Amino acid sequence: MKAIVSNTDRLQGEIHALSSKNYTTRYLLVSALADGVSTIHYPAHSEDSDAMRRCLIDLGAELHEDAEKMTIRGFGRHPKAIKELNVGNAGAVLRFLMGTAALLPEVTFVNTYPDSLGKRPHQDLIDALEQMGVSVEHQNGRLPIIIRGSKAHGGLIEVSGQVSSQFLSSLLFLTPLLPEDSEIRVLHDLKSKVVIGQTLEVLEEAGIIIHASEDLMHYHVPGGQQYQAKSYTVQGDYPGSAAILAAAAVTNSDVRVTHLMEKSKQGERACVDVLQAMGVDLTHQDGIVHVRGGKGLVAGEFDGDEFTDAVLAMVAAAVFAKGTSRFYNVENLRYKECDRITDYLNELRKAGAHVEERQSEIIVHGRPEGVEGGVEINAHYDHRVIxxxxxxxxxxxxxxxxxxxxxxxxxxxxxxxxxKALGAKIELIEE
Structure with missing residues (x-):
């Protein structure tokens, strides 16, 4: 499908934020790892969360869903032995389930997106699993990946946090179920610490005890724990809402986005602060973000590691800001569905934006007057780029x-x- 996006003068109206994909996938997993029936209220529906649903059913969970909630009868520490799992193009789902797969005799994660997820590296998680007695066959750290578990054990585990925090999350979901206590040490830097905060929050809700150091670089995980069947409510999604808010910020607008908690632990909540720092007329109260756009944006400097999945949307806003903006500490964007620095900036240049890249930085020389456009661009199969x-x-x-x-x-x-409901001029053409 092609999206033909035309210059749009004004956006106006109210949008109810989608439920959080990140929280939904985590609640799904902890519910499946519990014995008994859990309930998830307002779960997200997206390709990623649907991939987690599909894989958990394959592993033996029983799911029932209506318009507002889902019930899950979990498989506990005994997932069904199956030969293959297909996560589609969902990197987080793959990495979370690679840990769960250590409870199985043997399972193959197949490669159905060779030009996207098939290119992403998972070696750091593979190294950690092998320290735990898990046998892993792989293609230079990439799919297809065969995991032979059943003999997984706790103890000292070292994992790099330099590429992705998802590797650490995978271990945090797995290790409470092992007979032995585990000590997890994070090597190098830990990217997206705020996302680890979400994992720890969900684990605590599920009745799991994990002792984390203040800097989130060291963990003591008591073994022999059991996930508890619970009731969960999914909060609104900031990463997706960030793009709606950016669109409102760069146009003449009067837009409200509801269902966004002020004190959310989603790092992408920082997009509200970023837009305010850029001079956007924005308020956030009672779960509603209200943007009155069109007054002009100013450039700024921002630590992108605080809001990884909202960086691209904030860069898009900065394209129209007065001055030069800098988004730093964002190297982990290179290891997503595409290289979200090089690939994204190449497309921005085609559109007429003036941008530069460093290994871990994005530099934007703003053009408040707008850009020329008039070209067809490649989104590299990446939802955030789109x-x-x-x-x-x-x-x-x-x-x-x-x-x-x-x-x-x-x-x-x-x-x-x-x-489009807000007034954007967008035509979708099926190919």
């Missing part, structure tokens, strides 16, 4: 045509519908 490029298209004199725009469904299937 959303961010759409924001740029709204302020492009000749608009933008985005290829493979259907991949936005990975996290936000209703994205284009929501923007």
């Amino acid at each position: 959303m961010a490029l759409t924001v740029v298209g709204l302020r492009s004199a000749q608009g933008l045509t985005i290829k493979d725009a259907h991949h936005v469904a990975k996290s936000y299937p209703q994205y284009f519908d929501h923007l």
